[in-house]
Amino acid sequence: MLNRLIKIERDYGYVLPQKYIAVRPAWPRDSARLLVYNRKTSNIFHKTFLHLNDYLPPKSLIIFNDTKVIPARLHAHKETSGKIEIFFLGKDKNKIQAFLSPALAIGRRAYITKKIFFDVIGQQEKIFILKPNFPAKQLGSILQKYGSTPLPPYIKDTPLTEKQAREQYQAVFAKVKGSVAAPTASLHFTKKLLRFLRAKGHSIGFITLHVNLGTFAPLTDENIRTGRLHEETFFIPASTRRMIRKAKQQNRPIIACGTTVVRAIESSSQEIEFRKKSEWQKTDLFIKPGYRFRIIDGLITNFHLPKSSLLMLVAAFMGKKELLRVYQKAIREKYRFYSFGDGMLIL
Template sequence: MEVKDYDFYLPEKLIAQKPSERRDHSRLLVLSKESGNIEHKSFYECLEFLNPNDLIIFNDTKVLPARLFGNKVSGGKVEVMLLNEVAKGTWECLAKPGKKLKEGTQILFSHGLEGIVEDDTEFGGKTIKFNMHGLDFLEAIDKIGELPLPPYIKEKPEDYGRYQTVYAQNVGAVAAPTAGLHFTEELLDKINAKGVETSFITLHVGLGTFRPVQVEKIEEHKMHSEFYSISKETVEAIKKCKERKGRVVAVGTTVVRTLETIANLNDELTPTSGWTDIFIYPGYNFKIVNGLFTNFHLPKSTLVMLVSAFAGKEKVMNAYSEAVTEEYRFFSFGDGMLIL
């Protein structure tokens, strides 16, 4: 399969630069994966399509203020983006200017935080060891860091809180699980009041969000590993949902990747944590997920390929074409899509 088959025309004006005025007042395109039928709704109307037997699973990761600014001891400004903590106080990072950051380079940040460049990573980044001098690392970066918005968002948001889900809890992501940004506490209450169950997994969104597909053949692309965790409570909720013939509805591709990862580990679902580099593209046989909330993704991205695997390439490309025609807003702060 070729990456170019997942390209589509997207006018730049449809790339959302700011969130909708209210989270759940974004638009929602509802796609039937069986018939290909499309309906146009507001996001809060998703309740119409959910049944009491259903189970909705959210990703409760919380975005780190992972973008840090410092100076080399030898002179010169440095920008660092935290990605993965590979050992206590040691992080894989993206860094600018990367070529000038040799092994042993010392970087000074505010609030007493220091970093020493250790070596290069396989993806062109740097491994940096941070010295906190007795400080709590997360407290330090909470004071000095910025949330790392995707490069296609050119404007800083008035409220950085809009780049976190209302249920964000476990700190560790460098990008938001954006399908969840549409949910409000009020909408979650209404979902529960309808008898729809909710549960959570954690997947810390990492480098793969920023990494374009640079090969021609889909099968040759390698995903970057991301940490995930799924609890006993969520595993039991999935089993009960399947027993009662309900639908497991994932909120976002990160939830899909986590659930399908654990489904591929053993014949029986068990609570677990680890690292996943699962790459889902057409031809994949879904084992857990029956429905999907998602946003509209980049052309030729692994996310478009995952959604195409779930609902069928022709139906998804047709839905994307209609979304462009109807001027839906795309990407992180854009509108939503529900596939059932």
């Protein structure tokens, strides 16, 4: 398995100059650059998201992820006043899962204020179990007041203020709170652009998939051995399921905005086809070359980190050799990479 992991790291590695890692998004959002790639002809076009309609197939169904990023990073201190960072991951009843940096021993306490604190009551590998001294239902308001936006670890020295980060690291249609990372392909869309796409005859649907930190995690031996990835929760409403079935019946293309949408829809392809009841589900689907796509016909996505599962998903859709060729072309053309960077339309 280790040899297979080494091979994947070699096959999906590329060198990106630091200056091409975007530390703030394009503004306005739809001024971001758009690399259009046609899988049938291998042609490449360089545009902006304002020109997206010029390349979308007529009457496309575009599906977005409406998850909302929460201010999951809390700055706290120990009993000794030493600083500690709490990165919220999830909650179960009145217990909270989080990363702690630096780590705290079980029995220790982390203070947000004198009256708001967490006790460390357990640990599961790198994840700590915390018990707050307040009802868990108040966590959302605590995060809103004291938390900060969880920008990815590779975005260093961003010039954005916290107020700007909360606005700009969030899709304009985000509404279902729960993600600790943004579905970044959605960041390029303005309300005006969405209205324009609808006016041009395209349909727009939504799913919800809550992005967790696994999206940034490096591939492991376990991923390779099992063929599965980190688990994420998602929901596809009945209205979106109907839109997908109708588009398939009418032979209209289905365009996924973001890898999270791909993961949710492809994980639920049978449920969509057989009209099962909409409900929250979990997926650990690992899409890599060799995977047969059942639903999507096109993909809008950002430029991803080397050696990552997201890069492998895109390779599964457009081919590994072409992916690496297009990425090298994007670097030569000085595209901006990663979460705050530019995007691609793959057809």
